[in-house]
Amino acid sequence: MNAKTADKIATAVIIAVAAFIVLLLIGLLGYILVRGLGHISFDFLTSAPETIRAGGGIGPQLFNSLFLLVLTMLITIPLGLGAGIYMSEYAPVNRVTAFIRLVVEVLSSFPSIVVGLFGLLIFVNLFEFGFSLFSGALALTVFNLPLMVRITEQGLRSVPQAQKEASLALGLTKWKTITSVMLPIAIPVILTGTILAAGRVFGEAAALLFTAGMSSPRLDFSDWNPLHDVSPLNPFRPAETLAVHIWKINSEGLAPDAPEIAAGASAVLILTVLLFNLVARWLGRYMYRKFTAIK
């Protein structure tokens, strides 16, 4: 077989593999959307679920997912930015920091069910936060944080050394250089990464089963005082998220329309994650243009 034939065969094989993957993805997405889209309505998105009767919605679960996401990001972003800035700009190159880097890598590849059990033992039981949004947010932080640290570190490392030197040569401090020169350049990268990480948090179920809980108390959407038990904003109430809800009604749902609800909820979940991805791309491009190109 000569080189040209080998080249043609290799090209054909690679195209076939790529086409197979694309078809698989389209099939999967299409299946979920076709099954679920018909079930999505304003009523479905806003009303409370029913246990035994048909016609329940996913309102509280959708709200819980979004609220939990906000809580998690409130904890993750400052910690992750801080640690990422340290790792990229301040940490000396030695064995200790190499070890920290290794730990971060290992942490990011932890199975989420293990993180969930860890959360149950530490946050729920030991610290007595109970099954709550707060416990769930902390558990999600555990495996979102390494991602955030790495994203920040990579973002800052992608800033040209010449930019950093130019700022320092003007007599600016290191901190001012980081915040005024480096972060604006790194932010598109960091932002895109953060939103993608948020998408992962949004779809997470296993880590939440034992931390945020599998039930949602009756919520009063007219009471926005975070200290009230029935308030949706209370971070110390149990909260079943959308992903957990899908898992629950699929495995133990009693309502006659449980399969349809699961299908509808799955479609909502997929669409939201898709939306995160699109927003991340758009926002990343927008920020990049804003900081670099013609206004």
Next chain:
Amino acid sequence: MDEIGLSVKNLSVYYSDRPAVKNVSLDFAAKQVTALIGPSGCGKSTFLRSLNRMNDLIPTSKVTGEIWIKEDDINSPSTDVVSLRQKIGMVWQRPNPFHKSIYENIAFGPRYHGVKNKKQLDQIVEESLTRAALWDETKDRLHHSALTLSGGQQQRLCIARSIAVQPDIILMDEPASALDPVSTAKIEELIGELKQDYCIIIVTHNMYQAARVSQKTAFFLLGELVEYDATDKMFTNPQKAETSDYISGRFG
């Protein structure tokens, strides 16, 4: 003897114990241009970067010796590196404007150093750009991104940026080697004007450039200072054989 802008005594630079600059002593005159020439790897850029403590950024580097500006040894550990760098501007081989507007590129430094008044800042921006011969080309688009300028304009912007914080000394590391001949001529003309106010130290690969812009020239070879003299003397009647060989193009 002319007024001294910067005085270097027994300066050595090591990269993880490998010497890059060996025991160099040099006095730089204020309000003059001094060129540092020599073949690649001779240590001239490393030497330049140690004058504003930029080598501090490289963890494996070590700089010994003394660098005196007036009464201060800036290479001593107690020196406030941040305020020192305000006194010593730097321009790099590749133009590196901030990813900000033209206006912000200039105003950024002075604002940080305490100029908050908008009118005053406007004035600094205009003055600095005028001195860098860039005002006429940019006055109508001050708030456009600096990255929309051409390479030569970007380099003049970087020079304007460094003079905006009122340094005494400007270090230039091959400031024209990434530019076309027309832009190079503009930069050289600019250097000629700036020397009325600043002590300028310029590293260059281009011997004609050294001859055109500088009053004094230092020739480096393998990390050592071989010869240091007035530029016209150095190019017409060098004292050392190595200098003569390098200038006449026999190596390097």
